[in-house]
Amino acid sequence: MAEFEPVLLANIDRDDSHTLRGYESQGGYNGLKKTLKKCSPDDIVNLVKSSNLRGRGGAGFPTGLKWSFLNKKDHPIYFCLNADESEPGTFNNRILMEEDPHQVLEGIILSCYATGATTTYFYLRYEYPHAWNRVQQAVDECYEAGYLGKNILGSDFSLDIFLHRGAAAYICGEETGLIESLEGKRAWPRIKPPFPAVEGVFRKPTVVNNVETVACVKQIVDRGADWFKSMGVPADPSNPRDAGSYGPKLYCVSGHIEKPGCYEAPLGLTVQELIDEFGGGVWKGRKAKAAIPGGISMGILSADEFDCPLDFSGPGKYDCLGLGTAAVVVMDETVSMVDVLHNCCQFFAHESCGQCTPCREGTSWALKMMQRISAGKGRLMDLDLILEIGDSIGIIPGTTICGLADGAAWPMKNAIRKFRDEFENYIKETNPDGCHETVPVPALNLQASH
Amino acid sequence: MNTADFKVLTGEMVEQIEALLPRYPNKQAVTLPAVHIVNAALRHVPLQAVVEIAEILELAPAEVQDTLTFYGFFKQDQPHGRTRAWICRSISCHLRGGDELLDHLCQESRIRPGETTEDGSVTIEYAECLGACEHAPCILAGDELHKSVTKEDADRLLASWK
Secondary structure, three states: OOOOOOOOOOOOOOOOOOOHHHHHHOOOOHHHHHHHHHOOHHHHHHHHHHHOOEOOOOOOOEHHHHHHOOOOOOOOEEEEEEEOOOOOOOOHHHHHHHHOHHHHHHHHHHHHHHHOEEEEEEEEOOOOHHHHHHHHHHHHHHHHHOOOEOOHHHOOOOEEEEEEEOOOOHHHHOHHHHHHHHOOOOOOOOOOOOOOOOOOHHHOOEEEEEHHHHHHHHHHHHHOHHHHHOOEEOOOOOOOOOOOEEOEEEEEEEEOEOOOEEEEEEOOOEHHHHHHHHOOOEHHHOOEEEEEOOOHHHOOEEHHHOOOEOOOOOHHHHOOOOOOOOEEEEEEOOOOHHHHHHHHHHHHHHHOOOOOHHHHHHHHHHHHHHHHHHOOOOOHHHHHHHHHHHHHOOOOOOOOOOOHHHHHHHHHHHHHHHOHHHHHHHHHHHOOOOOOOOOOOOOOOOOOOO | OOHHHOOOOOHHHHHHHHHHHHHOOOHHHHHHHHHHHHHHHHOOOOHHHHHHHHHHHOOOHHHHHHHHHHOOOOOOOOOOOOEEEEEEOOHHHHHOOHHHHHHHHHHHHOOOOOOEOOOOOEEEEEEOOOOOHHHOOOEEEOOEEEOOOOHHHHHHHHHHHO
């Protein structure tokens, strides 16, 4: 680990890192030039497959495998870049787009060459105007330099990239929500199958990849699959579904931390290492109480679980949902978990798209209960009601179309199960007379209502 | 008013919208970009604009309206302020005083989140994760990101928006 050299963030501190000239001065687009001369698209697909690159957007699906599902008989093939980064605590993609947009673009061009896509829609969230300007400038530079457009660098390969701006909706980061939004409809995720690789945007085969994922593709093309696999955590041989966690990862750390920021390290770094070796420790010399391992959707780790490795299967072993976006949010000992859960519930109630009833109703009722608890009107039974919601909404229990509800459920389940005493004490102290109440609502007087 | 008599989309807006059509295989895909174009110019998207966008995109106005309202982002009744300030309330900002910042700005400008000051200068909105968590608490005002904002910074910002 001591020998690890950042590659994804290697150039971000250079003044001209966002310009074509700056990017080319560091060897940028050499990988693309070589690829177009010497490699077939299948060579790149196989290279990415053999690197075991897994998507960096949250789900961790193997990228090469995703590409190989494309229905190549149907044309055109579309590529959507998922730059709708909205998971609370996450900002690694913003940094890549703002400071090194050409790395992202080269990754897109290589990915499109590999998959046969001829049009890219770069779906960028509304909240990133600076990234929008930087990416648009970089795209313009690429057209001028012949890296985009017809017959790129004299080859048979042509590609257009169009920026498409979101409108502040978290659900557009779900790949089929993104596709619906791009089509000009409300961003309601689709039932899968069919997966986008078979029927995606405009009913055509579509690849949807995350910003950091395509930046990894560029690095793999430059450095090879063996380099990528030289770091990280190998697959657990006793778990046939574990595809391993290889390569560098951009870790975000924020909240109650001395040096909040985005840091690059091999997959498998522990939460404690991230806090101490990169984040400069918990702020103000305080102790940590808890942390979010990969965006709030992934749940909550208590401070005694900070040995949790941040690889694709690490957080799952600590009852969290997964690695997610590897965005760690640190909370110090002064934090109220009631307050944290209220904040998480507020987010998901706001961002549920409203399509599936369990999610729409579950997230808003969980918020109402958390508001009641926060306001000193909580009942002990509310905790079990919230857990009942948490255990019954999402793809995992099978009640919703997309994973937003699973993400909403995990903070509920982890906060209450890992910090139950704190919740119970809060309710007892703030509502001593009513905390044992069990009747949810006064019985309706049906006669009087008619 | 007879809707045909009065157009809210200027020739320039129509041109901008039509210029995007070749990028997509169908016209409906230009819905969100078109709504953004109008919103950037008018600071809201009145129903009449929806009707005119629908006409360009060969859609029913209800289809445009359906998409527009999904996002909860576009105002329709009246324009947002000359500055629209988004104060982040998600977890990383929350842990570093984002909620207090939002309350402070609302109190100082005497409006609630989502509302616009009487002089039309500022609209205060809460935001769900601005993706600038290393700079918490943060505010996005127009295209400008304000980082690690204190109450004093917020007062200065508010004065500059007036």
